[in-house]
Amino acid sequence: xxxxxxxxxxxxxxxxxxxxxxxxxxxxxxxxxxxxxxxxxxxxxxxxxxxxxxxxxxxxxxxxxxxxxxxxxxxxxxxxxxxxxxxxxxxxxxxxxxxxxxxxxxxxxxxxxxxxxxxxxxxxxxxxxxxxxxxxxxxxxxxxxxxxxxxxxxxxxxxxxxxxxxxxxxxxxxxxxxxxxxxxxxxxxxxx
Amino acid sequence: xxxxxxxxxxxxxxxxxxxxxxxxxxxxxxxxxxxxxxxxxxxxxxxxxxxxxxxxxxxxxxxxxxxxxxxxxxxxxxxxxxxxxxxxxxxxxxxxxxxxxxxxxxxxxxxxxxxxxxxxxxxxxxxxxxxxxxxxxxxxxxxxxxxxxxxxxxxxxxxxxxxxxxxxxxxxxxxxxxxxxxxxxxxxxxxxxxxxxxxxxxxxxxxxxxxxxxxxxxxxxxxxxxxxxxxxxxxxxxxxxxxxxxxxxxxxxxxxxxxxxxxxxxxxxxxxxxxxxxxxxxxxxxxxxxxxxxxxxxxxxxxxxxxxxxxxxxxxxxxxxxxxxxxxxxxxxxxxxxxxxxxxxxxxxxxxxxxxxxxxxxxxxxxxxxxxxxxxxxxxxxxxxxxxxxxxxxxxxxxxxxxxxxxxxxxxxxxxxxxxxxxxxxxxxxxxxxxxxxxxxxxxxxxxxxxxxxxxxxxx
Numbered sequence: 001x002x003x004x005x006x007x008x009x010x011x012x013x014x015x016x017x018x019x020x021x022x023x024x025x026x027x028x029x030x031x032x033x034x035x036x037x038x039x040x041x042x043x044x045x046x047x048x049x050x051x052x053x054x055x056x057x058x059x060x061x062x063x064x065x066x067x068x069x070x071x072x073x074x075x076x077x078x079x080x081x082x083x084x085x086x087x088x089x090x091x092x093x094x095x096x097x098x099x100x101x102x103x104x105x106x107x108x109x110x111x112x113x114x115x116x117x118x119x120x121x122x123x124x125x126x127x128x129x130x131x132x133x134x135x136x137x138x139x140x141x142x143x144x145x146x147x148x149x150x151x152x153x154x155x156x157x158x159x160x161x162x163x164x165x166x167x168x169x170x171x172x173x174x175x176x177x178x179x180x181x182x183x184x185x186x187x188x189x190x191x192x
Numbered sequence: 193x194x195x196x197x198x199x200x201x202x203x204x205x206x207x208x209x210x211x212x213x214x215x216x217x218x219x220x221x222x223x224x225x226x227x228x229x230x231x232x233x234x235x236x237x238x239x240x241x242x243x244x245x246x247x248x249x250x251x252x253x254x255x256x257x258x259x260x261x262x263x264x265x266x267x268x269x270x271x272x273x274x275x276x277x278x279x280x281x282x283x284x285x286x287x288x289x290x291x292x293x294x295x296x297x298x299x300x301x302x303x304x305x306x307x308x309x310x311x312x313x314x315x316x317x318x319x320x321x322x323x324x325x326x327x328x329x330x331x332x333x334x335x336x337x338x339x340x341x342x343x344x345x346x347x348x349x350x351x352x353x354x355x356x357x358x359x360x361x362x363x364x365x366x367x368x369x370x371x372x373x374x375x376x377x378x379x380x381x382x383x384x385x386x387x388x389x390x391x392x393x394x395x396x397x398x399x400x401x402x403x404x405x406x407x408x409x410x411x412x413x414x415x416x417x418x419x420x421x422x423x424x425x426x427x428x429x430x431x432x433x434x435x436x437x438x439x440x441x442x443x444x445x446x447x448x449x450x451x452x453x454x455x456x457x458x459x460x461x462x463x464x465x466x467x468x469x470x471x472x473x474x475x476x477x478x479x480x481x482x483x484x485x486x487x488x489x490x491x492x493x494x495x496x497x498x499x500x501x502x503x504x505x506x507x508x509x510x511x512x513x514x515x516x517x518x519x520x521x522x523x524x525x526x527x528x529x530x531x532x533x534x535x536x537x538x539x540x541x542x543x544x545x546x547x548x549x550x551x552x553x554x555x556x557x558x559x560x561x562x563x564x565x566x567x568x569x570x571x572x573x574x575x576x577x578x579x580x581x582x583x584x585x586x587x588x589x590x591x592x593x594x595x596x597x598x599x600x601x602x603x604x605x606x607x608x609x610x611x612x613x614x615x616x617x618x619x620x621x622x623x624x625x626x627x628x629x630x631x632x633x634x635x636x637x638x639x640x641x642x643x644x645x646x647x648x649x650x651x652x
Contacts, residue, residue, distance in 0.1 A: 053221055
């Protein structure tokens with residue numbers, strides 16, 4: 001489901017509408033635009049979405065190069081994101097110098113580089129110790145609030161529910177339960 | 193809790209500017225991520241640019257040498273006609289010069305005129321004595337050549353000068369002829385003008401000479417035997433006395449710089465036409481030059497055709513290698529392309545970036561290829577001059593081998609390319625659940641665009 005929401009796969013049946021984008025009927029070009037402007041995706045293995053030969057900063061800049069724009073603006077946005085997720089002085093580091101939690105943080109920066117409306121994170125806290133996971137979610141919450149970005153997080157960690165506004169419990173591909181917790185989710189329409 | 197702050201970032205923006213990323217830089221990083229393959233590709237590109245020129249350059253250079261050799265051995269011609277006196281000789285000279293200059297322009301250069309009469313029957317007496325040598329009774333020719341002085345060295349005395357002569361004609365002869373006849377400088381001798389007729393013509397040896405150089409084409413193309421060499425007026429006085437005609441001739445030599453390999457057939461055809469025109473005027477053109485030029489042209493065409501095949505074989509081989517390595521480099525960048533596509537890069541922009549990286553390598557190879565081309569040109573120019581001009585048969589084995597290898601590569605290439613071509617650029621591979629979401633280990637699936645592009649390149 002999350003890969004469909006990310007625009008990486010097209011639904012084979014049913015309807016998926018995200019913020020007015022009907023993902024079942026998008027053309028290839030529209031799907032590219034959707035991936036570029038609407039969603040940012042954090043893979044379960046976050047290194048899968050990174051370019052290993054680039055530095056931390058360059059990895060965040062790479063998604064922005066899909067469209068034209070001033071280099072200075074791109075740099076400002078990238079550095080701001082990195083700063084907010086703890087890479088203040090490590091923008092020039094290589095990926096090989098990062099720890100797994102840092103890799104995950106960088107994956108989030110990269111996903112947010114194009115300022116999407118929706119962040120999708122697949123098993124966001126997998127493989128992290130509880131401290132690192134809690135710090136990550138806490139920092140992410142701040143970043144999302146500041147950038148007014150919605151997020152859909154797939155997780156097995158029940159404590160994450162304290163940081164979200166709506167919970168959809170899924171078992172064997174079926175939504176068993178939808179719990180709204182105040183404040184209500186922002187203007188994101190998600191229809192399954 | 194930290195908050196994204198533009199002001200903080202602004203402060204660092206200038207500091208890290210150099211470590212930023214542009215489309216061009218990303219493209220370059222992608223194309224050089226496998227440095228070994230990038231270097232090999234670069235070398236292949238240089239070879240593709242420079243190598244195919246080698247056979248062609250060798251062909252051109254060899255052609256020049258072959259033409260020079262042809263002209264050196266067969267590059268002269270003589271036009272001859274029977275003349276009865278000096279006036280007809282002068283007319284013959286003017287007419288032939290006019291015709292040859294008009295029809296052949298600068299391709300030929302004049303080698304002088306001559307006239308030859310004989311045989312004269314020596315010798316009734318030498319200085320009043322009967323010579324003892326057996327050769328003394330040989331028939332000999334009396335000759336005139338307007339360019340003798342420039343082809344001989346005077347050993348003794350001097351060459352006869354034109355002007356009113358006396359009863360005894362001034363004669364020069366080669367030292368070899370004089371030795372053969374037992375004559376010396378200042379000896380006088382008389383000869384029968386016709387067999388059995390009272391001797392009516394006498395000469396005195398005023399000069400002895402020897403050829404300046406045995407390589408001088410003058411000796412090959414002047415049909416005179418230059419046995420008894422007279423001044424012009426003395427020669428035609430003798431002719432008048434003898435009441436017979438002489439053979440007049442005009443010699444021309446081909447000028448290599450003016451003919452050139454490309455003009456060889458044109459000059460050969462012009463010579464044929466001149467020969468035909470001279471034939472209608474009772475004049476005769478004697479030269480192997482037209483035939484030699486036609487033969488040269490045929491050999492040159494055969495050589496150039498073979499070298500063109502060799503060149504094509506080299507080009508295809510180098511190009512095939514280039515395409516194979518380029519395909520490998522494109523393959524290596526498949527995971528990166530998948531990431532960029534997943535981030536919403538337009539497919540065209542992703543491919544444009546990959547190909548631009550390869551184009552950057554090609555651009556860098558261009559000046560080196562040009563330098564290589566010039567070096568090869570220098571080598572090729574010097575090569576054939578060291579030996580014999582090359583023939584088509586010299587290159588047939590190499591040409592066949594290269595062509596066969598190129599064809600073989602063309603057959604194998606699609607298979608190798610298809611086998612090597614890697615995971616398709618599909619962003620969905622990045623999320624494959626069983627593979628830890630890494631496209632770097634994704635199942636190998638044919639990239640639809642990667643195979644046709646190299647094949648199309650080779651085809652082109």
